[in-house]
Amino acid sequence: MRRYEALIVLDPDILDDDAKALKEKFSGIIKDHAGEIIKIEDWGTKKLAYLVRKKDKGRYILFDFVSGPKLISELERQFKITEDVMKYLSVKLDDDVDLEAFKAKAEKEAVEAQASAQAEEISDAVETTEKAEPEPQTDEIHEENDTPPTQTESAESSTKEEGQ
Numbered sequence: 001m002r003r004y005e006a007l008i009v010l011d012p013d014i015l016d017d018d019a020k021a022l023k024e025k026f027s028g029i030i031k032d033h034a035g036e037i038i039k040i041e042d043w044g045t046k047k048l049a050y051l052v053r054k055k056d057k058g059r060y061i062l063f064d065f066v067s068g069p070k071l072i073s074e075l076e077r078q079f080k081i082t083e084d085v086m087k088y089l090s091v092k093l094d095d096d097v098d099l100e101a102f103k104a105k106a107e108k109e110a111v112e113a114q115a116s117a118q119a120e121e122i123s124d125a126v127e128t129t130e131k132a133e134p135e136p137q138t139d140e141i142h143e144e145n146d147t148p149p150t151q152t153e154s155a156e157s158s159t160k161e162e163g164q
Contacts, residue, residue, distance in 0.1 A: 001066050003038075003094040003102075008079060009058035009087040012045045022084060023061060029078055035067030036099055038106060052086045066097050 008026075010019060019042070027037055043060035052058065072090055079088040 001036075001068060001097050001099055002092055003064075003066050003097045004072060004090060004092055006063040006065075006072075006075060006079075006088065006090045008061050008063075008085050009048070009052070010061065011053075011084045011086060012055060012057040012059055014059060014084050018084065019059060019061070022082065026063060026075065026078065029075055030063070030065050030067060030071065033067060033071040033074060035065050035071050036103070038064040038066065038102075040064070055086070058086055066099055066102065 006026075010022065014022075023040055023042070027040060030037055039062075041062040041064075043062065045057050045059045048056055048058050076088065076090060079085045
């Protein structure tokens with residue numbers, strides 16, 4: 001099996017429900033052809049480098065998957081006949097992928113990511129609790145008479161003593 005990425009640029013005026021339906025349609029095609037989806041990322045609407053179908057923006061969606069080479073031709077055919085797909089690009093990332101090892105690695109990374117997210121939530125909660133506790137106030141009393149004289153005062157007093 002091979003690992004692929006397919007990036008599609010959808011019409012920027014597409015509704016969120018329609019974009020979700022297209023993601024499900026294309027992921028269904030991948031699964032029907034014995035492919036395994038690694039991830040699907042919706043990058044949102046971004047500015048295009050040049051006009052495509054008289055539009056300067058597009059909604060980007062990335063499909064990362066593992067499959068055989070026959071799936072790519074079917075997937076690209078579906079991209080071509082779908083009206084809302086303005087552009088697409090399919091790239092082969094790796095020639096030989098062990099699917100079981102890849103699934104185990106992806107599952108391990110997901111568990112680690114979840115654990116780090118939980119640890120971050122706990123540390124945020126601890127910081128919030130520490131900030132909520134009032135700091136003890138110290139009573140400091142400054143008396144004006146206890147301060148040392150400034151240089152001008154000491155110079156004046158020394159000239160008075162010399163003059164006497």
